[in-house]
Amino acid sequence: MAVRHTDRVSTNAADLPADPQATAERVAKAMEHHDEAIRGAGIRLVDVGPGRARTALTVEERHVNGHGIAHGGYLFFLADAAFSFACNSHGVSTVASGGDVAFLRAARLGEELEAEAVERALVGRTGLYDVTVRTGAGEVVAEFRGRSRAVPHLPAPTLD
Amino acid sequence: MAVRHTDRVSTNAADLPADPQATAERVAKAMEHHDEAIRGAGIRLVDVGPGRARTALTVEERHVNGHGIAHGGYLFFLADAAFSFACNSHGVSTVASGGDVAFLRAARLGEELEAEAVERALVGRTGLYDVTVRTGAGEVVAEFRGRSRAVPHLPAPTLD
Amino acid sequence: MAVRHTDRVSTNAADLPADPQATAERVAKAMEHHDEAIRGAGIRLVDVGPGRARTALTVEERHVNGHGIAHGGYLFFLADAAFSFACNSHGVSTVASGGDVAFLRAARLGEELEAEAVERALVGRTGLYDVTVRTGAGEVVAEFRGRSRAVPHLPAPTLD
Amino acid sequence: MAVRHTDRVSTNAADLPADPQATAERVAKAMEHHDEAIRGAGIRLVDVGPGRARTALTVEERHVNGHGIAHGGYLFFLADAAFSFACNSHGVSTVASGGDVAFLRAARLGEELEAEAVERALVGRTGLYDVTVRTGAGEVVAEFRGRSRAVPHLPAPTLD
Structure with missing residues (x-):
């Protein structure tokens, strides 16, 4: 379903592996390390x-309001995190x-939530x-739709 | 700038004060108590x-990524909270x-952020x-734009 | 990919056929007739x-600006029309x-455009x-994402 | 209410007048000519x-559906046109x-609609x-919110 990128930006990730899956994993590991x-x-x-990610959150006391319902801010946060890993996955x-x-x-206290991000267009x-x-x-x-913009002049995250 | 509501939903807030400002304050206090x-x-x-709210956040270590920049999830959260107080302010x-x-x-570590919500249309x-x-x-x-829906059959938040 | 609707609204379409595909076609025919x-x-x-539709537009002189590029207004219109047929398809x-x-x-003069609408959540x-x-x-x-709201008290379109 | 642009892009409009109002008017005239x-x-x-525009539409037969209500496509089109003039107004x-x-x-047959665009952030x-x-x-x-992106390497519209 995702658009193929016909005019890919030049990568800034000279040190990244050539394999797309390995690149996605290495970038995600570095992002996690820093975030x-x-x-x-x-x-x-x-x-x-490549172009996808899944994140999870267990709804705890700190995530809910007085009615035991997960706050929209944390639902956005969970989706935004998956989006962030997915859109940086190409290195x-x-x-x-x-x-x-x-x-x-509504999502309730104790529920296990998962956010699945897929690339729709690049x-x-x-x-x-x-x-x-x-x-x-x-x-x-x-349901969340994220808009991203590549900034190839910025260094990719590393484990340093 | 906000649209006047020509066909207001019937309020579920029989116990709320008649003064719009007092209503907004009492509802917000109850929401804070529970959230x-x-x-x-x-x-x-x-x-x-009435129809407006301001919230604030000091950007701490826990809000930033490895580059010392506030995570978008917390920026959304801050805006969403102001939106939530504003759209419930009528009781x-x-x-x-x-x-x-x-x-x-980007917002950086140590910065004091404020979100100001105003009603654009009702x-x-x-x-x-x-x-x-x-x-x-x-x-x-x-910049955030929130969409709300009144559910008058739900009880308004109280301090109980 | 679309969410199954667990709590469907009661239909106002007593005269519509029981078959979902036949319903979608009959509603679309009535919508076209009136629009x-x-x-x-x-x-x-x-x-x-059921829950989907495709519309098409050939980019003519009247759809383009001085650079021969289809105006965004018509791209939205094309997508919105597919959305409208899809969200009314259940009767x-x-x-x-x-x-x-x-x-x-950009879409250029003479190009044949197609919009494909699928139901993501109901x-x-x-x-x-x-x-x-x-x-x-x-x-x-x-890429367009439309938000719809069922109004079951309104009569469904007919061919009268 | 609009954000002041602290880091304006360099203009491609060498021939445009220095006066912001005159620039806005000249660009709009050229856009109209071509569109x-x-x-x-x-x-x-x-x-x-500068940063603002107003457009108008009289709702005619060709703009409405079978219920005599202006089609959403034309409402978007009207708003998008105001947005387009406003975001190009700086030259x-x-x-x-x-x-x-x-x-x-709903807007009905015969109504005179006006769209007013203001710059919220640049x-x-x-x-x-x-x-x-x-x-x-x-x-x-x-209510419409448009997102724009300056492309200073593209020539500004002229009356040629």
Whole structure:
């Protein structure tokens, strides 16, 4: 479903492996290493590959409001994290320029949520990524669409 | 700038004061009381009134990535919180159905951010709220537009 | 990929056939019959089914600007039309509450464009539809996401 | 309300007047001259200035569906046209990268609609423009937010 990128930006990732899957994994590992915010929010990287990623969150007391319902801020955060791993997976530094989220169902205390990001389009430096947030039972909680922009002059994240 | 609501939904807030400002304050106090998630993320309510609200966040270590830049998830969270206080300020239970955020500048460790939400339109049960996130120096970091839907059959938050 | 609707709204379409495909076709035929605007803009319905539709537009002189590039307004129009057929395909009157479009490539004079709408989520009365606009060569020109709301008390379109 | 642009892109408009208002008017005149699509859809430019524009449309038979309600495609088109004049008003060639529209009320046959675009943010090459579509009676029909990107290497429109 994703658009093939006909005019890929030149990569800044001279040291990255040629294999797309290995590149995605190495970049994700470096991003995780540096990103206190995602880890601190309780978000885990589950899987990553070229143009895709999955993240997970167990809904804890700190994520809910007084009605025991996960706050929309954390649903966005979970989806945004998957988007971020996916849009950086090609080894070119890429930033989020924006995104839209639709909240469809409530997620409750104790539920295990997973966000799955797939690349919908990559044209020049512009990318679009669709992220679906589901409960463990497979019910859709939120749909997110992220907009990214490659910034090849920025260094890719490393493990240094 | 906000649209006047010509066909207001019937309120579920029989016990709320008749004064719009007092209503906004009482609802916000009850929401704060019940919302662990906002407080836990480090977000503070600064001001609230009919159809508007301001929230603040000091960018701490836990909010940033390895480059010392606030994570987009927390920028969304801050804006979404202001939106939530603003769209509930009329005393009718209202939920976020979605929102769009544009990230315009990086916010750095130690910066004091403020999100200001204003009501742009309220037509029937549908509301639109514009939220601008600024640094202490007044630079715009993000622009958010939230979509809300009133659910008058839900009880309004109380301090019980 | 579309979410199954667990809590379908009650249909207002007592006279519609029980077969989902036949329902989609009959509703589309009635919509086409009444909709001068779509036809007048040069947009044609190509195919319709339960939760999906395809529309087409040949880029003519009247659709382009001085550089021979199709105006974004017509790209939106084409996508919105596919969305409209798709979200009404279940036989329940449904209105567009909004949508987001990303313009990815220019479409030129003489090109044959097709918009393909698929249902992404249908939860209660709220629907999300993804529409991709492609050239005849399969290049993606625009990506649209439409938000719909069922209004079961409105009569479904008929051929009267 | 609009963000001041601290890091304006270098202009490609060497021949444009130094006065911002005169620049906006000259660019708009050239855009109108070249744009068959806007004129053909029945959209008129009413007013333009630095970072802002107003367009108008009288809802005719060709703009409505069978219920006598203006098609969402034309509401988007009207808003998008105002956005386009506004984001090009500084004399730097600028393209629409996308936009979001919320449909709030129906507009009927014979109504005079006006779209007012204002610059909300301009940071580097990225712009955000808010467009409100109102009836002659001042009721809000739709709210649009356009996203633009300056492309200074493209020539500005001229009257040639």
